[in-house]
Amino acid sequence: MQPIISVIICTYNPRADYFKQVLNELACQSLPLAAWELLVIDNASKLAVESAWSLDWHPQGRIIREETAGLTAARLRGHQEAQGEILVFVDDDNLLNHEYLADVQRIFQQHPQLGAIGGRSKPRFETAPEPWMAEFYKVLALRDFGPEAQISERYATGETIEYPDFAPAGIGLGIRRDVFGAYVEHMQHDAARLALGRTGKKLTSGEDNDIVLTVMSQGWQIGYFPSLEVIHLISADRLERDYLARLNEAATRSWVQVLGMHNLQVWSPIAPWTVLPRKIKAFFTYGAWRNAAAYVRWRGACGLYEALAST
Template sequence: MADMLSVIIPTYNPNETRLAKTLAGLQKQSLPLQGWELIIVDNNSSYLINADLGWHPNYKIVKETAQGLTYARLKGFKEAQGQVLILVDDDNILQEDYLQNALNTFQEQPKLGAIGGKSLPVFEGNPPAWLPEFYSSLALRDLGDEVLAASWDHKYPACAPIGAGIAIRKAALNTYIKKIETQKNVITDRKGDSLSSGGDNDIVLEILKAGWHVAYLPNLVLHHIIPAQRMEAGYMARLINNSSNSWVRLLQSHGINPWPQIAGWTVLPRKVKAWFTYMAWKNNVNYIRWQGACGTFDGLAKQ
């Protein structure tokens, strides 16, 4: 299985139309079907997943009842036979050469533990003019056309792969898997309808701390479907709030949080002050920024 690749799609109550587009993108991959397997991990959905998979000779749908994207990913890691694993969200459409490029990279660069590339938007509706400021929270990014790489430097590298389309050398996951299986306070990432995050960042940090390198590769391109609902100010505010909180707690768990903790009783007055500092009543952008600050305060509060 040295040259085998496994595509893992963790999903919870997927939209059938978007999932079909994700699968259509995989069906068009230049890497021959015999060279990779397809694993869909149903994270305890409330209905049966309906998907056309007959085109692939080596696929399976497995169920993970422990709620949380982290547990769904872990299930996929354990089920995978390949030595290269690619996590694909159920609203990602990979460019036709994605799998082949990822496999080639790992074969050519033995120190790389995880890689990612461009995640470009496909909007279902007209995006508001203010949305680009928050692209990173929607798992959208384009760092240009140069290869960027990083090793462990006691901070989170800007070029680190994002969860959408991250390709991982299976051997680099040993430390992370052991951590998830043995620790009680696990970062569960998305859980049901929650907008918490950080699971992919946790994977990257464990890979870096284990001595592997990570990289951004511009030849890894996927298109990320963004539904109209995710472009609404209310959704974005909740997303930024939850992700800011999760980000602080993630950094704390790895001992690289640059901000001091704060007393719990100061959280409310800080939020009130920030309401005026950000002029949160003025427009959607200011309100969303304020919600991000509130999430940071919650994350920094001593438990």
């Protein structure tokens, strides 16, 4: 029996206690194992995932080594290996609720116009966050758009797309395999788009936005469904000021770059020589020395300037 869904976990040096929880929750899915396959893409981990983990509990479970570093490369390999009609991308710190895969199957069956879907992602913090950090939960891919499902408009080819706030992120992203295939065809020969996505400790992002915009530009709709709930395990080091600052800077820079790739740029380019003076001025405008939140905001502005100087 060919699986309906391919669950793809892209991982690099997974944290053992988190990864164990991820697999345990997947083993509890209500959708029968025969209806879905599990592909773990080991993205050049220092300790091969296959040497430390077994998927013997899943009859259609495989661990696949991908030596090309980077999240985008791992996702492309997952798509290449997948047999299901629907792909569900899961990070190695994501716990899917037990009805997740069954709900993904049902939603796509009920809404044939949908190309990609996502839902809520709620945090489970290793250490309690400070109150100021809530402002930056979005860059940690924490999201909750309420109890009602939301579906985007459908755009004709060439129409200007308005990016929905509720667009799915990579956490628990459900996408039709042929729709993801169209994204692959559009980006695999584009060096700038291939460079999106994290590589090792680099916090480059933007690949999720690129996927969403590509899906919508092909005439598909995207949707938010609150029943699709993910618990995102947040380690203590991700709640440090400097990490959030780096993440905010990288996310802002990548967002501007992706908009430019899709001809949706809303800012004017700037001369490279102006970047440093703009950063200095912004340091005082934001009062970056005053507190951690102001510093993280300032780093986001730095990412904006860096992106605008490279367009």
